[in-house]
Amino acid sequence: MDLSENAKLLHSRMVALPSSTLFGQEDLQKFLNTTKSADLLEAAQELINKKLLKLVKQGDELMFQATSMSEASKITSMSEDEAMIYSYIEASGREGIWTKTLKAKTNLHQHIVVRCLKSLEGQRYIKSIKSVKHPTRKIYMLYNLQPSIEVTGGPWFTDSELDTEFIDSLLKVVWRFIASKSYPTVFQAPSSNVNIVQASFPTTHNGFASLASIVDFIANANITTVDLAINDVRSLCEVLVYDEKIEPVEHMIDSYKVTWSSILEAGYGRDYENPSNEAFISPKLKSLAAPKHFSIFDSYSVIDSALADDKDLVYFDSWIYD
Structure with missing residues (x-):
């Protein structure tokens, strides 16, 4: 050119x-190393005539923006009407522009x-x-741009x-990852090295799943081709918290652990009840895991006779036996 x-x-x-940089008149004069307005105006x-500016x-200020050679070549190949429409679409950025708005701005026939x-x-x-806000509208944007999240x-x-199916699958993946960081043996097959009665970490454990570790896990495991930001993963965790499947870890920022009820709901955590796993449970653990039947009659004490005449003493015999 x-x-x-x-x-x-x-x-x-x-x-x-x-390319998005805007320049004032003083900037352009510095580029040309001149104070003469005539020199700047001519250049x-x-x-502008070559579509390069x-x-x-x-x-309230008028600024200048450069256009690349390839972009200028593209625009010069268009008709005047096409160039006008293209300029409005370009100005709309990642939001795009509705065809009805285009017609109003260009004042061209439909x-x-x-x-x-x-x-x-x-x-x-x-x-x-397509826009999630306006699904019936036809919206246009530049070919090389990606629509904004709002769109x-x-x-x-x-x-x-x-995409509820996609969301549900991610919720399951996130829950299982957090569970693996909450109960270390809950997904392991019973063996002599696995305590299937007590699967939790000690109280001093601080290696629970953090928001950052969940993001890294999803990215490294190639679970989805969709790029998930940390706020997207936080939204998933908030859903799981609402469903009482996970809960925030106290005194730890953006860290989570699963609830034991969600473990049981998923069908885990009761291997000790399976007769085929009896060999993996020691007699001591077996007694601890055995169902306990509580009776109030096994937990009572005789009132000291010295207090028998206490006016504040009330007997509930009639309530107990009636």
């Missing part, structure tokens, strides 16, 4: 910085808008996306619908 020396210098220094206008309004969108989409300059609903949505 033929450019003057000043235009080349200005553009090269602008594109050296992140800037040349870049665009004006962006930031508040037929022209549809034709331009079809052309741009066919060249893979733009793409249509997609985050990792819990697939094709704008809540």
Whole structure:
């Protein structure tokens, strides 16, 4: 692309910085090392004509933003209507823009808008996306961008619908990982080295599952191709807490342990009741694990005769025997 020396210098220094950078007039004058407004105006206008520079309004101030050579080449190949529509779609960022809004902003006929969108989409300059907030609307954004969480609903949505199967499978994975850090032998097969009666850690244990360790486990185990942020995993843990399957560990930040009731509900923790595992239980442990029957008549004491006449003494014989 033929450019003057000043235009080349200005553009090269602008594109050296992140593409989202906005520049004021003073910035551009520093790039050209000039205080003459005429020199800046000439170079800037040349870049604008070549689609290598665009004006962006930031508040009440007019700023400049550089466009790459490839992007400029793409825009110059478009018709005026296509370029206008493309500019509004580009400005919408990761939120995208509704076709009805496009029509209102461009003031173009519906037929022209549809034709331009079809052309741009066919060249893979733009793409249509679905929004969980507005599922009936057709929304467009640049082809190389990923929709924001506000649009997609985050990792819990697939094709704008809540993926309950995906969520349930992750909840099971997270629960089992936390359980393995809460009760070390609960998932192990009975053996002479496994205490199937007492499966918990000692009270001094501090190696419970932390939020960070759960995130790492999910990522390293390749359980899902969806990238889960720490807040996504925290949401899963909050669901499990609400369902009383896990509980926060006291005095530890963002750490969890499973509830014993959830272990039993999942069908674990009762290996000692299986007759085939009797050989793995010592007589002492067997007596501890044996069901205990409590009777109030086995737990009583005789009142000291010296207190028999105490006026505050009340007998419940009639209540006990009636």
